[in-house]
Amino acid sequence: MAVEVVMPKFGLTMTEGTIQQWFKSEGDAIKTGEALFEVETEKVLYEVEAPADGTVAKLLYALEAVVGVGLPVAIIAEAGEEVSEVAARYADAAAAPVAAPPEPAPVAASTTPPAAEEKRSRVPVTPAARKLAKEHGIDLSGVMTGTGPRGRITREDVQKIIDSGGQAAPPPTPTATPAAAEDIPLRGMRKVIAERMHQSLRDSAQLTISTEVDVTQLIDRRQEVRQEFNVTYTDFIVQACAHALRQHPRMNASLEGNVIHIHNDIHVGLAVALDEGLIVPVVREADKKSLKDIAAEAKTLAERARASQLKLEEVSGGTFTVSNLGMYGVDAFTPIINAPQSGILGVGRIVEKPVIYRGEVTKRSMLVLSLTFDHRVIDGAPAGAFLQTVAGLLAHGNRISLDAR
Numbered sequence: 001m002a003v004e005v006v007m008p009k010f011g012l013t014m015t016e017g018t019i020q021q022w023f024k025s026e027g028d029a030i031k032t033g034e035a036l037f038e039v040e041t042e043k044v045l046y047e048v049e050a051p052a053d054g055t056v057a058k059l060l061y062a063l064e065a066v067v068g069v070g071l072p073v074a075i076i077a078e079a080g081e082e083v084s085e086v087a088a089r090y091a092d093a094a095a096a097p098v099a100a101p102p103e104p105a106p107v108a109a110s111t112t113p114p115a116a117e118e119k120r121s122r123v124p125v126t127p128a129a130r131k132l133a134k135e136h137g138i139d140l141s142g143v144m145t146g147t148g149p150r151g152r153i154t155r156e157d158v159q160k161i162i163d164s165g166g167q168a169a170p171p172p173t174p175t176a177t178p179a180a181a182e183d184i185p186l187r188g189m190r191k192v193i194a195e196r197m198h199q200s201l202r203d204s205a206q207l208t209i210s211t212e213v214d215v216t217q218l219i220d221r222r223q224e225v226r227q228e229f230n231v232t233y234t235d236f237i238v239q240a241c242a243h244a245l246r247q248h249p250r251m252n253a254s255l256e257g258n259v260i261h262i263h264n265d266i267h268v269g270l271a272v273a274l275d276e277g278l279i280v281p282v283v284r285e286a287d288k289k290s291l292k293d294i295a296a297e298a299k300t301l302a303e304r305a306r307a308s309q310l311k312l313e314e315v316s317g318g319t320f321t322v323s324n325l326g327m328y329g330v331d332a333f334t335p336i337i338n339a340p341q342s343g344i345l346g347v348g349r350i351v352e353k354p355v356i357y358r359g360e361v362t363k364r365s366m367l368v369l370s371l372t373f374d375h376r377v378i379d380g381a382p383a384g385a386f387l388q389t390v391a392g393l394l395a396h397g398n399r400i401s402l403d404a405r
Contacts, residue, residue, distance in 0.1 A: 006073065007067045326367075
């Protein structure tokens, strides 16, 4: 009997998924639990497994197709079983050509115009890679696999093609109406980020307060700790926030209907920038972990995020978020709350500047912290007290015990 494989629902907020890769072609045999296709959700990539043994009788969507949760995407049948009647119900989807899984092959450059690349390339390509390829007239249809997850072509792959002699396409013939440099569909992670940020601003009363902290002692403390293990300033900040949240539980809360729910556990999200957008993996029970554990976990989560290997539980359940843009030379910014959380800390760069310290003008290392909070949940005074606690911990070198609680 034919079995319909539907778009699964990963998480409460998922409404659709984008098919990024088919691991099987029509007519291929498949077993229960074997990977059938890869789907991109708002947060991560997933491999969807076959729910039954049989033959892949019909693939209903092409690559890059956006499919609603619960809709059939493929049909698995027994060998020789007639599935035309089932497939007919999804004639519109089945009409789109479906690419067979790509065979691994060496990366090669081509000078086919970029427009042809858009139509012919069947390998998943990151937006940054596609943009760079267009700028240099590189045809990606001949690139059968990249160095990214599941063979995805990355910006680095395209740059290698350019460095090895890939030539730009000739300038386009001038037209009366200039064409857009690039049209990027608002979908997948980018679409969800847009919707979530707009919803966050629309549905909450957000206010941002900031303070400048003398982190000269923190710099010295980091040098001490690095004799034992590798640690970043962000790791110190995550630890400081976790301990401050324990002292100021109202910041570790969310508004659910007409009830302010204060969470028992402290799970600190860490914003990680990707080519496709922003993702926030979570360091769970951060207040109970040593700095060394936080540093190791944050490093692993960031690496898994950039490799699109995060699991749903690694990006869910955060109660507070830290967003650090200091490495991009940003002094200060206004972060937007990652709903349903009630607070997010924006971290700028560390700058050496002359300040009055102990009655004298001297050079110190200064850092701006910006706390955005939901004024429906917490008022300015307790939010300021939380920020003061974080700033105090950092100003004194964040000398929290290196051991776990």
